[in-house]
Amino acid sequence: MKPIEEGIKHLREQAGNYVRKETTFLDSPAFEIAAEGIVEVCRNLNEGPGKFDFLAALTAVDYFPDRPRFKVVYELLNSSQPDLLRLEVLLDESEELDSISAVFPNANWHEREVWDMFGIPFRNHSDLRRILMPQDWVGHPLRKDYPLGYEEVQFSFNFDEIDRRKRYAKE
Amino acid sequence: MYGPELDVGKSNLSHLFSERALTGETMILNMGPQHPSTHGVLRIVLELDGEEIITCIPDIGFLHSGIEKNMEAKRYEQALVMTDRMDYLNNLGNNLAFCLALEKLVGLDVPPRAQVVRVLLAELQRISSHLVWLGTHANDLAAMSMLLYCFRERELILDIFELVSGQRMMTSYFRPGGLWRDLPPEFEDTVRAFLKIFPGRVDEYEGLLTHNPLYVERTKGIGAISAEDALNLGLTGPPLRAAGVPLDLRKMRPYSGYETYDFDVPVDDRGDTYARYIVRIEEMRQSVRIVEQALDKLPDGPFRSSNRKFVPPPRSELGRSMEAVIHHFKLWTEGFKAPKGSVYMPVESPRGILGCFMEGDGTAKPLRVHFRTPSFANLQALPAMSEGHLVADMVAIISSLDPVLGDVDR
Numbered sequence: 001m002k003p004i005e006e007g008i009k010h011l012r013e014q015a016g017n018y019v020r021k022e023t024t025f026l027d028s029p030a031f032e033i034a035a036e037g038i039v040e041v042c043r044n045l046n047e048g049p050g051k052f053d054f055l056a057a058l059t060a061v062d063y064f065p066d067r068p069r070f071k072v073v074y075e076l077l078n079s080s081q082p083d084l085l086r087l088e089v090l091l092d093e094s095e096e097l098d099s100i101s102a103v104f105p106n107a108n109w110h111e112r113e114v115w116d117m118f119g120i121p122f123r124n125h126s127d128l129r130r131i132l133m134p135q136d137w138v139g140h141p142l143r144k145d146y147p148l149g150y151e152e153v154q155f156s157f158n159f160d161e162i163d164r165r166k167r168y169a170k171e
Numbered sequence: 172m173y174g175p176e177l178d179v180g181k182s183n184l185s186h187l188f189s190e191r192a193l194t195g196e197t198m199i200l201n202m203g204p205q206h207p208s209t210h211g212v213l214r215i216v217l218e219l220d221g222e223e224i225i226t227c228i229p230d231i232g233f234l235h236s237g238i239e240k241n242m243e244a245k246r247y248e249q250a251l252v253m254t255d256r257m258d259y260l261n262n263l264g265n266n267l268a269f270c271l272a273l274e275k276l277v278g279l280d281v282p283p284r285a286q287v288v289r290v291l292l293a294e295l296q297r298i299s300s301h302l303v304w305l306g307t308h309a310n311d312l313a314a315m316s317m318l319l320y321c322f323r324e325r326e327l328i329l330d331i332f333e334l335v336s337g338q339r340m341m342t343s344y345f346r347p348g349g350l351w352r353d354l355p356p357e358f359e360d361t362v363r364a365f366l367k368i369f370p371g372r373v374d375e376y377e378g379l380l381t382h383n384p385l386y387v388e389r390t391k392g393i394g395a396i397s398a399e400d401a402l403n404l405g406l407t408g409p410p411l412r413a414a415g416v417p418l419d420l421r422k423m424r425p426y427s428g429y430e431t432y433d434f435d436v437p438v439d440d441r442g443d444t445y446a447r448y449i450v451r452i453e454e455m456r457q458s459v460r461i462v463e464q465a466l467d468k469l470p471d472g473p474f475r476s477s478n479r480k481f482v483p484p485p486r487s488e489l490g491r492s493m494e495a496v497i498h499h500f501k502l503w504t505e506g507f508k509a510p511k512g513s514v515y516m517p518v519e520s521p522r523g524i525l526g527c528f529m530e531g532d533g534t535a536k537p538l539r540v541h542f543r544t545p546s547f548a549n550l551q552a553l554p555a556m557s558e559g560h561l562v563a564d565m566v567a568i569i570s571s572l573d574p575v576l577g578d579v580d581r
Contacts, residue, residue: 053402056543057515061538109405
């Protein structure tokens with residue numbers, strides 16, 4: 001059996017209660033995991049026969065206004081095998097998620113980025129601060145209800161209107 | 172100056188520094204975003220005990236331009252143009268990651284000629300990126316003559332890119348389904364001329380640095396990291412291979428026909444700055460091998476898929492075929508739609524694993540595009556590599572990781 005299949009079997013046996021759904025999109029296996037079991041599942045895959053020792057990616061998707069609103073995606077890789085395994089966690093608006101940086105230390109900055117861009121808080125994270133935006137920024141830019149944000153062009157027909165709203169540098 | 176609350180940059184970082192910083196025994200130094208040796212707008216807050224680094228905290232985000240957010244407001248082919256600008260030394264590589272992810276998502280075929288040209292140009296881009304790395308790395312360590320030698324060779328590669336696409340850097344040459352346009356007739360001769368002189372130039376560079384006692388003194392043992400730590404910290408690419416882990420996606424998960432080329436992946440086991448230099452020099456030589464093989468086996472045929480639902484028809488067809496006009500109209504007004512579902516496509520960029528996560532939602536605009544960029548992940552390992560070294564080694568370590576801030580911040 002290929003290591004990925006062994007790893008998946010081990011996952012189903014040991015931590016199968018956290019696996020909500022198994023899907024395959026374009027011959028790539030994906031598991032939907034319950035939020036409270038993510039650390040357990042990651043540890044299982046890391047230490048089990050699949051030996052998934054590398055976290056390739058950690059990101060999130062916003063489905064506003066659908067519910068559940070967020071999907072956090074983890075891509076795991078075994079550093080000597082070509083197969084990728086995906087874990088997905090569906091979250092609601094203010095649900096928290098455990099940090100997996102105890103299992104995969106490189107999740108640290110990726111989780112900071114997800115917190116910064118989406119506002120998904122991670123428990124037990126050593127340093128949950130904003131990473132890409134300035135430290136005193138308000139709002140989470142990659143959410144769907146956050147505007148794209150650009151400066152309105154000041155033509156002659158709307159010159160006065162924009163002039164009133166525009167913030168000029170103080171004298 | 173700093174009281175018990177270490178308020179550096181409007182955020183309380185006191186939990187990251189040691190207690191000695193709070194009493195003022197150690198100094199906090201800001202290696203600010205404007206610095207000649209941080210390879211871009213990278214800010215590092217250093218806690219120093221004399222010259223020794225106790226804590227190192229990278230602060231990024233100065234080049235963040237919201238590329239991922241912007242892509243959600245654009246159609247797929249428009250979003251492709253933004254990929255060049257992320258890792259601005261690996262434009263074609265970014266294009267490739269995006270195109271491969273998109274082709275996987277919608278199920279688009281790529282003709283063999285386009286696949287070979289993609290590999291060829293991606294490897295030339297790899298050589299060009301490593302040349303910039305080598306020049307700036309040597310420049311940081313005060314071997315300043317290397318900078319212009321490397322950029323002289325890079326000019327030849329940029330001339331090749333200008334020949335194929337009209338642009339030196341932001342080419343957007345790889346499109347969904349293949350290439351933007353076919354190769355011009357002078358392409359083969361130009362590339363062969365380059366391949367003839369380049370190996371000799373790499374030997375010249377090695378002659379300048381590899382056994383140079385000044386260079387060796389500044390790089391051997393500096394920033395050493397073990398294989399296990401490197402994997403745990405998310406390092407990929409040359410830093411990981413220099414630490415002893417032979418992870419190269421071109422061999423492990425080949426894409427675009429890489430399995431048909433004969434090349435080696437250099438691996439070193441020392442894990443320090445010198446090892447990363449050796450690995451990158453050897454990668455340049457291996458890329459030359461791949462380019463030669465690609466040039467020899469370049470097949471004839473179409474340069475882009477003929478699936479008119481995704482690829483616009485050539486203008487000559489518009490005068491003769493009604494379907495071509497309809498396809499042209501649909502593609503130019505609405506754009507092609509991607510199905511619901513998500514893919515993750517990792518490729519090997521000169522810096523490491525570049526992964527494109529793309530989620531479609533049935534419309535012509537992507538729901539989410541995320542790039543797992545190698546420089547962002549590699550920079551995470553910077554504190555582990557640099558704590559315990561001297562400030563002067565900081566520059567060597569940063570440049571050996573080869574961060575490109577466009578890649579880090581997107």
